[in-house]
Amino acid sequence: xxxxxxxxxxxxxxxxxxxxLDVLIDEGKxxxxxxxxxxxxxxxxxxxxxxVVAPGFVDIHVxxxxxxxxxxxxxxxxxxxxxxxxxxxxxxxPNTTPVNDDQSVTDFIRTQAAHASPVSVxxxxxxxxxxxxxxxxxxxxxxxxxxxxxxxxxxxxxSGFLMRKALEYARRFGIPVISHAEDLPLxxxxxxxxxxxxxxxxxxxxxxxxxxxxxxxxxxxxxxTGGHVHFAHISTRCAVDLIRQAKAQGLAVTAEAAPHHFTLxxxxxxxxxxxxxxxxxxxxxDDRRAVIEGLADGTIDAVASDHxxxxxxxxxxxxxxxxxxxxxxxxxVSLGLDQLVAPGTLSLxxxxxxxxxxxxxxxxxxxxxxxxxxxxxxxxxSPAKPAVxxxxxxxxxxxxTPFGGRTLRGxxxxxxxxxxxxxxxx
Amino acid sequence: xxxxxxxxxxxxxxxADEISLILGTAESLAEISQREIKKVPTLRGRTVxxxxxxxxxxxxxxxxxxxxxxxxxxxxxxxxxxxxxxGETLIDTARNIEAMAPDFIVMRHxxxxxxxxLARHCRASIIxxxxxxxxxxxxxxxxxxxxxQKKGAIAGLRVAIVGDIxxxxxxxxxxxxxxxLGASVVLSGPATLVPLGIEHLxxxxxxxxxxxxxxxxxxxxxxxxxxxQGKGYFPSLREYFSLYGLTEERVGLAKPDAIIMxxxxxxxxxxxxxxxxxxxxxxxxxxxxxxxxxxMAVLYLLAGEADHAxxxxxxxxx
Numbered sequence: 001x002x003x004x005x006x007x008x009x010x011x012x013x014x015x016x017x018x019x020x021l022d023v024l025i026d027e028g029k030x031x032x033x034x035x036x037x038x039x040x041x042x043x044x045x046x047x048x049x050x051x052v053v054a055p056g057f058v059d060i061h062v063x064x065x066x067x068x069x070x071x072x073x074x075x076x077x078x079x080x081x082x083x084x085x086x087x088x089x090x091x092x093x094p095n096t097t098p099v100n101d102d103q104s105v106t107d108f109i110r111t112q113a114a115h116a117s118p119v120s121v122x123x124x125x126x127x128x129x130x131x132x133x134x135x136x137x138x139x140x141x142x143x144x145x146x147x148x149x150x151x152x153x154x155x156x157x158x159s160g161f162l163m164r165k166a167l168e169y170a171r172r173f174g175i176p177v178i179s180h181a182e183d184l185p186l187x188x189x190x191x192x193x194x195x196x197x198x199x200x201x202x203x204x205x206x207x208x209x210x211x212x213x214x215x216x217x218x219x220x221x222x223x224x225t226g227g228h229v230h231f232a233h234i235s236t237r238c239a240v241d242l243i244r245q246a247k248a249q250g251l252a253v254t255a256e257a258a259p260h261h262f263t264l265x266x267x268x269x270x271x272x273x274x275x276x277x278x279x280x281x282x283x284x285x286d287d288r289r290a291v292i293e294g295l296a297d298g299t300i301d302a303v304a305s306d307h308x309x310x311x312x313x314x315x316x317x318x319x320x321x322x323x324x325x326x327x328x329x330x331x332x333v334s335l336g337l338d339q340l341v342a343p344g345t346l347s348l349x350x351x352x353x354x355x356x357x358x359x360x361x362x363x364x365x366x367x368x369x370x371x372x373x374x375x376x377x378x379x380x381x382s383p384a385k386p387a388v389x390x391x392x393x394x395x396x397x398x399x400x401t402p403f404g405g406r407t408l409r410g411x412x413x414x415x416x417x418x419x420x421x422x423x424x425x426x
Numbered sequence: 427x428x429x430x431x432x433x434x435x436x437x438x439x440x441x442a443d444e445i446s447l448i449l450g451t452a453e454s455l456a457e458i459s460q461r462e463i464k465k466v467p468t469l470r471g472r473t474v475x476x477x478x479x480x481x482x483x484x485x486x487x488x489x490x491x492x493x494x495x496x497x498x499x500x501x502x503x504x505x506x507x508x509x510x511x512x513g514e515t516l517i518d519t520a521r522n523i524e525a526m527a528p529d530f531i532v533m534r535h536x537x538x539x540x541x542x543x544l545a546r547h548c549r550a551s552i553i554x555x556x557x558x559x560x561x562x563x564x565x566x567x568x569x570x571x572x573x574x575q576k577k578g579a580i581a582g583l584r585v586a587i588v589g590d591i592x593x594x595x596x597x598x599x600x601x602x603x604x605x606x607l608g609a610s611v612v613l614s615g616p617a618t619l620v621p622l623g624i625e626h627l628x629x630x631x632x633x634x635x636x637x638x639x640x641x642x643x644x645x646x647x648x649x650x651x652x653x654x655q656g657k658g659y660f661p662s663l664r665e666y667f668s669l670y671g672l673t674e675e676r677v678g679l680a681k682p683d684a685i686i687m688x689x690x691x692x693x694x695x696x697x698x699x700x701x702x703x704x705x706x707x708x709x710x711x712x713x714x715x716x717x718x719x720x721x722m723a724v725l726y727l728l729a730g731e732a733d734h735a736x737x738x739x740x741x742x743x744x
Contacts, residue, residue, distance in 0.1 A: 202560030202598060203558075205621070
């Protein structure tokens, strides 16, 4: 079906476009982007006056829990959450049961996604077999079957030797090694950021330095090996500074940041709401500002939610016992608009870049562009329409968010994947 | 004058007036424990659940005694004797206890914030009897009561607290309380056992015990958990005692009339020399005695709060 998106403000950072234009979609591809495309060209016409039309948003860090923990999330529900949140594609982390360290798991995820998920699902394979940090998984084979990156994510690689070998080995496949930078012995079973607030609350701290020393290690290993290191969920000022320096030196380093790290600080833990517990933990106000600076100046390439669904019984427990992580797919876009664009810190163009072109480039995906001929993945959003976060209405199976009840300035309104409208509240 | 909350979760949220109210009430209730028949009917018909999810003899018996002296019906849940050791979650435990409609739950838990969690899920008044490394409000209140008893007032005193600051709930509650009542607080302990950012609570940190004790009116020693040895916090108990133990010689650095306190149980020869613990300046056993009066005062005042809340509910029809 031919779809015409009329009168929207088309922002396409891949081609430096920011203008009121029409977008014509045909056979799953963008067929024209122009002023005044006649209505008769299409069967469905949407008047998007006052709204922004952007290349489809990509969240490169989500946990879909399938296979293994379908009580928390499935590829279908996670995909629906993504579509509702304005995302046209996601990259899912390998910490499923079984772990995505084997082509059979990659095949399963892709097959399942093809028939159950409204959005594209790109699997991220495991660096090490079983995420055990000992032996490399069959990385070449995983890439062949469709993995777009490798990571041990929440089981961060402690061995510098293994990280080095992973970077060397992955280089020829052109995929990044995604680093969850955390020195585990230094983090000391901490449950929140270490500092004034952890001292006040009597909770064990996990100091920013445990992230920073690993960022430094991986930057040096990147320089040594020529591999591509992508840093997941960067959360501290020093980590942002180190990445900025590495980029200035021309190293193949990229980074993402999560909405909760540019929105909240460790002050949010006061009251012991377990939906403020995640890794990396919510940091200080200075760290939060540094993340926003990094997003603004290009040090950080992408916003990624680290969508981590957990059942209520895994969160409705003592703070120390609660699992790490929060859901993010259905709040990410509104938080970005509210926290980054509404205060005037980021231009809409930079915002769109951080949610589409930027993440697509990190993983080398053919996404993030509205150039004629490209795949018709489109996100339509309003920077003005308020969004009220109501966890009861989430498409995700899980409700673990600290943002329930918030009213945010800006909403995703329509998601088009491969020329098909998969979500719309227009 | 009443308490603002029907729970006692910590000292941090109390005002100086509320603290003084509790201490004043404890003073008038202390007399009950001197009587031949040590019991008043104040809490007759009220049920108190002592939910101790971490072993504690001293605090639990002190609460039990306070409850009995006020004629409350009390029952004890402890981690070893109930479903808690069978993997039941705290929320299910809370709902089960709640179903028996207690008026109070006195809770001890090894994890910070557990009583706050309970307060969100229960209608009963929650009294925090120690949560992880967070707060132990009745300990700070009985410490303050003891200081007032011995020194007359708290404002203007110099209080030295020495030991494992990092893992201590007693120290946090004491800092909040002593600062609210106008004392100055100096801490000392190995830097490995002093949490980051503690100075934001308005205290100073002295690198040596000698500096901390210099001119102190009150010396508060904290218990060293023997299992901390070998975990990288300090090399040995021997070295700990030589650097931070309270000896008679070190007591001499404090004011001549300084008092020595310890929340117990004491480790003789680790944080405190026997001669000091048993010496004339030690008020350690007074603390134990005063604990009962302070806990009676807390129960009494919170019961009044709960009555007030209930009658407000009846008035508004909720």
